[in-house]
Amino acid sequence: MLHKNDDISPTGLLAAAPRLTGFRIERLELPKSDPTWRFALAANPASPGFLLQLFAENGVVGSGSVGEIQHLGYRLGDMKGDLEKVLPQVVSTKDGSAVESLVGPSRALVQMALLDLVARSNHVAAHQLLGDLKRESVKVTRILALKSPEEMAKIAVSLVDEGYLNLKVKLDNQDADLDFERVAAIRSSVGPNVGLTVDANQSYSAEGALSISNRIAQFQIEVFEQPVHKDDIVGMKFLRERNPIPIEADEAANSVARVEELIREKAVHGVSIKVPKLGGIDKASLVAKMCSDAGLQVRIGAHVGSRLLSAAALQLAVVIADLVEPAELAEFERLEGDPVTGLVIEGGRLRLPGGYGFGVSVSEGF
Ligand SMILES: [Mg+2]
Structure with a gap:
């Protein structure tokens, strides 16, 4: 059981997680209700990203989602390649260092899904692993x-x-x-x-x-x-x-x-x-x-x-x-x-x- 203030790095979460049995990663393209939405760096009629699900032998599914951040150099195509390389390793070996080879939103995606999985497996909300509740x-x-x-x-x-x-x-x-x-x-x-x-x-x-x-x-x-x-x-x-x-x-x-x-x-x-x-x-x-x-x-x-x-x-x-x-x-x-x-x-x-x-x-x- 992972407790508040325990290690929530990918390595810490993988140590606390049940055995992983598989993963599913899907591209998620959410259209903007206002397709002309723009800011100083970009204009895109949709918000592209991924949804990741990690499956565990206890039947629990941990989920995460991130979008690409083009203006910081994180593009979906590169992220997909990195994730498809790392995720099979993570599932088969529970190797945290594989996740640490990822950066930015790719690392965030996997860490999120692991946190969700570990919290759900322990029947707690994720915030209970992050600190004392300050507001509802x-x-x-x-x-x-x-x-x-x-x-x-x-x-x-x-x-x-x-x-x-x-x-x-x-x-x-x-x-x-x-x-x-x-x-x-x-x-x-x-x-x-x-x-x-x-x-x-x-x-x-x-x-x-x-x-x-x-x-x-x-x-x-x-x-x-x-x-x-x-x-x-x-x-x-x-x-x-x-x-x-x-x-x-x-x-x-x-x-x-x-x-x-x-x-x-x-x-x-x-x-x-x-x-x-x-x-x-x-x-x-x-x-x-x-x-x-x-x-x-x-x-x-x-x-x-x-x-x-x-x-x-x-x-x-x-x-x-x-x-x-x-x-x-x-x-x-x-x-x-x-x-x-x-x-x-x-x-x-x-x-x-x-x-x-x-x-x-x-x-x-x-
Ligand atoms: Mg800003």
């Missing part, structure tokens, strides 16, 4: 794709009408005045009580980010996510020292080593924690602890894909002591055809499901 639900944000200020404001109002309390505004610096108009229109449409953050996905220079921040700070923006290029540590540090809006690293915080560097350089106010880019729930948990210890804001970033992915990240979000809400765990709402059910958002909050493992169900016919 998490406030969630919805992301506004790049469109005209009027269109973005209209969508913002409809999301607030659905009960969301927080929104994230995508910016792209094609025209800083247009970005200003986007934020101004959204704030004026939703009123003063909705939390707003912005994300430029690396599209500004440090000077440009400072300039637009000085213009939009009047709209009570809580976080400016990844304003400059992910490798521009100097630019982030420049902003960390003088920007009126706190700076958060997302693409820049794409590994444990990079987060260590950002902390050492005092380059940001916070980090967007995402299970796939960091390579697993164990790594994401470690990064949350590193950020807490360094006094950085700990936020859960966007997990775009199946409900299974958000459910897995939610299990971590509910045990992080100083989590800064909202978490970006509601994007499954804009995808169609998800074979996974069991997550409920109510009043702008994602509720922790009951049940073992990640607490969600993969449909039989999948």
